[in-house]
Amino acid sequence: MLSKNLIKLIHSLEMKKFRKEHNLFVAEGEKLVKDLLTSAVECEKIIATEQFAGMLQKFGIKDAVIVNEEELKKASFLRTPQGIIGLFKQKSTPLDPTVPQHELCLALDDVQDPGNLGTIVRIADWFGIKHIYCSNGTVDVYNPKTVQATMGAIARVEIHYVELPQFFREIDKSIPIYGTFLNGENIYEHKLSANGIIIMGNEGKGIGAKCEKEVSERLHIPNYPKGCETSESLNVSTATAIVCSEFRRRMS
Amino acid sequence: MLSKNLIKLIHSLEMKKFRKEHNLFVAEGEKLVKDLLTSAVECEKIIATEQFAGMLQKFGIKDAVIVNEEELKKASFLRTPQGIIGLFKQKSTPLDPTVPQHELCLALDDVQDPGNLGTIVRIADWFGIKHIYCSNGTVDVYNPKTVQATMGAIARVEIHYVELPQFFREIDKSIPIYGTFLNGENIYEHKLSANGIIIMGNEGKGIGAKCEKEVSERLHIPNYPKGCETSESLNVSTATAIVCSEFRRRMS
Numbered sequence: 122m123l124s125k126n127l128i129k130l131i132h133s134l135e136m137k138k139f140r141k142e143h144n145l146f147v148a149e150g151e152k153l154v155k156d157l158l159t160s161a162v163e164c165e166k167i168i169a170t171e172q173f174a175g176m177l178q179k180f181g182i183k184d185a186v187i188v189n190e191e192e193l194k195k196a197s198f199l200r201t202p203q204g205i206i207g208l209f210k211q212k213s214t215p216l217d218p219t220v221p222q223h224e225l226c227l228a229l230d231d232v233q234d235p236g237n238l239g240t241i242v243r244i245a246d247w248f249g250i251k252h253i254y255c256s257n258g259t260v261d262v263y264n265p266k267t268v269q270a271t272m273g274a275i276a277r278v279e280i281h282y283v284e285l286p287q288f289f290r291e292i293d294k295s296i297p298i299y300g301t302f303l304n305g306e307n308i309y310e311h312k313l314s315a316n317g318i319i320i321m322g323n324e325g326k327g328i329g330a331k332c333e334k335e336v337s338e339r340l341h342i343p344n345y346p347k348g349c350e351t352s353e354s355l356n357v358s359t360a361t362a363i364v365c366s367e368f369r370r371r372m373s
Numbered sequence: 374m375l376s377k378n379l380i381k382l383i384h385s386l387e388m389k390k391f392r393k394e395h396n397l398f399v400a401e402g403e404k405l406v407k408d409l410l411t412s413a414v415e416c417e418k419i420i421a422t423e424q425f426a427g428m429l430q431k432f433g434i435k436d437a438v439i440v441n442e443e444e445l446k447k448a449s450f451l452r453t454p455q456g457i458i459g460l461f462k463q464k465s466t467p468l469d470p471t472v473p474q475h476e477l478c479l480a481l482d483d484v485q486d487p488g489n490l491g492t493i494v495r496i497a498d499w500f501g502i503k504h505i506y507c508s509n510g511t512v513d514v515y516n517p518k519t520v521q522a523t524m525g526a527i528a529r530v531e532i533h534y535v536e537l538p539q540f541f542r543e544i545d546k547s548i549p550i551y552g553t554f555l556n557g558e559n560i561y562e563h564k565l566s567a568n569g570i571i572i573m574g575n576e577g578k579g580i581g582a583k584c585e586k587e588v589s590e591r592l593h594i595p596n597y598p599k600g601c602e603t604s605e606s607l608n609v610s611t612a613t614a615i616v617c618s619e620f621r622r623r624m625s
Contacts, residue, residue: 236488240608240611243607243608243611244607244611247596247597247607248596248597249596249597249598272605272606307625309622309625342618343621343625344499344500344501345499345500345501345621345624345625346501347625349501353524354524355495355496355499355614356492356495356610358610358611359492359495359496359610359611359614360614362607362611362612362614362615363614363615363618366594366615366618366619367618367622369595369597370561370619372597373559373561373595373597373599
């Protein structure tokens with residue numbers, strides 16, 4: 122039986138303010154909930170239909186709220202609920218400024234669209250990028266739309282919210298900081314490293330002036346054929362995919 | 374003054390059935406409308422606020438319906454209307470099966486999400502891919518969400534709806550047909566041509582069996598590090614971006 126209070130709590134978690142207050146977030150669907158249960162993320166509560174009883178037993182979850190489809194619909198954020206809703210504790214990974222010295226990381230300067238952020242987390246996971254540094258103006262990774270768009274990758278990638286320009290100044294000066302610009306150098310020809318940070322910018326404005334000042338390597342994804350009239354830009358998640366693919370290609 | 378009939382017509386164009394019946398589609402916002410007015414796409418009607426009067430004059434449009442913000446809101450599909458709405462005639466480009474012999478094309482096998490299709494059209498435009506062959510089960514490119522997501526690229530890329538397997542059998546046997554699969558060959562190492570067709574599959578099911586049979590080159594985007602537990606797949610528009618980038622990199 123799903124209590125009114127629990128429904129109220131879940132609904133409140135659609136808003137960042139209440140997610141912060143309760144330190145919780147919502148994930149829906151078998152794949153996503155499984156990925157989170159397998160990870161170090163702490164599970165607060167599972168609400169699921171009878172069909173997931175076996176799976177929950179496997180994960181040793183004894184206090185799940187078993188509901189029927191109609192009750193689940195009342196709690197779900199999705200137009201087509203997927204039978205299982207998990208409430209999880211937000212992760213708190215300590216910020217270690219030496220990480221980009223040893224591995225490739227991403228930084229997001231005010232990415233606004235929840236779907237874009239989710240897709241970027243999924244791309245990072247695919248390409249073995251374990252840390253994403255988000256500006257404080259970037260959309261909250263625990264936004265339900267973002268969580269769903271990560272398709273489970275949120276369980277494996279660490280997201281840190283920081284004052285980006287300040288963070289860049291704190292890390293070792295020798296660490297390359299890449300950014301993509303319309304007037305950057307051809308990424309296919311530029312030397313790319315196995316460590317450092319790649320900054321991706323806001324959907325409309327790109328990388329802000331304060332972050333741009335900290336960029337050491339200016340890159341550009343060339344369109345084809347060169348100089349042809351085409352779309353003026355690529356979507357930020359599209360550009361992230363191309364850039365990450367090119368970095369990883371060099372290392373394989 | 375915006376007539377009730379015109380509002381009714383615009384609203385009806387949210388549905389594919391009525392878009393087909395009227396052979397029209399809706400595009401909103403300055404960038405998108407400008408891109409379409411500059412192209413060969415035929416304009417049926419423009420509804421805009423006073424601030425666009427100068428722009429409309431430049432394009433020689435004399436019969437635009439000038440409205441105030443409130444009236445525009447009644448017609449718009451967007452939560453935040455962008456001041457200008459265009460009604461355009463759907464394109465009808467004849468299908469030429471010799472095109473993939475000379476240039477690189479895309480084929481989409483039942484892509485379902487309007488946003489994904491729009492993003493893919495934008496990617497095609499960026500990389501100079503002028504023809505996309507969509508299976509009849511692919512979402513309609515004139516869906517308002519798709520049109521908006523193309524960011525104007527719809528004006529420059531030709532979209533054909535066809536029975537894909539049959540179309541593949543009609544084109545010259547020497548034309549390479551690429552597809553991405555989990556068990557394909559590493560795309561970074563595989564020979565890629567400057568012509569042919571790249572098939573991208575449905576969001577959940579990938580490339581269907583009937584299209585798979587026609588694939589001559591099986592590719593795979595490797596994750597990193599190899600064999601590591603990560604996201605099981607990439608979003609179809611993300612994968613399209615990576616594949617197109619890799620094809621074009623070889624040609625630059």
